[in-house]
Amino acid sequence: MKSVIAVVVTALALVVTWALLSPAAAPAAEGGSTNEKVLQVWRLYDEGEVERALVIAEGIHDAQGDSRLILTALIGFLYEKQGRDDEALRRLDSVKPALREALVESARGDGGEAVAPVRHRSFLRLYRDVLRARGFLLYAGGNCDEAVPELQEMMAVVGTPNPLALSIIGSCVYRGREYDEAREYFEESYRWYEPGELKDQAAYNVAAMYGIQGNAEESVRWLGTASESGGSRWIEAAGEDKDFDPVRGSEAFQELSRRAPGP
Secondary structure: OHHHHHHHHHHHHHOOOOOOOOHHHOOOOOOHHHHHHHHHHHHHHHOOOHHHHHHHHHOOOOOOHHHHHHHHHHHHHHHHHOOOHHHHHHHHHHHHHHHHHHHHHHHHOHHHOOOHHHHHHHHHHHHHHHHHHHHHHHHHOOOHHHHHHHHHHHHHHHOOOOHHHHHHHHHHHHHOOOHHHHHHHHHHHHHHOOOOHHHHHHHHHHHHHHHHOOOHHHHHHHHHHHHHHHOOHHHHHHOOOHHHOOOOOOHHHHHHHHOOOOO
């Protein structure tokens, strides 16, 4: 479906990366120059200095313990930024089990160390970002079966819905022709998106799901919602999108087309 795929292509181009673990809140590791280099990589990544961060990261060969976990995840994120999807996935696949184990261990706070709560929050956020990156990369590679559980777990870890993740899951469900369920995901993503193109796209996707099922009234209502701020381009897109074939000839659709706002 052109409409659903478009939301992911647009979103992946515009997505704002979830805040990575702040170097200032990094777990206490071995200390020394290696740990300082890892934190430098972290800061550079956070500042968008991907190339510089990667040069330093790939030159670190003696990281151990927490620093090694952080470094491996960071390199995965950096490869993702460069579009090196296969290499990114290999890094993230290798570090995910160890991060999950570290997260569980840090939650226990063994020994009652003062640093335990900070360490746990750090690993929680880092593990969340690994799930986010794996979910996006797997979906981009056409692997919905593995992408959906990653994104669902990521939202469970965060404790709140994420509109982009919901949109991607909706797209995967759509591929399975489960249109009612797909519509629910798109409606939920619409509720969580801030006003803008992605929110309009989510409304359009809801309209498309109703369109497939021949519900002209609801399809046109949601298409009108998308067009309130997005202009006539959404209506023009619906004019060529096969998902709107069952409702395009309806009086409601024709009326919306006649009174479509300008671009």
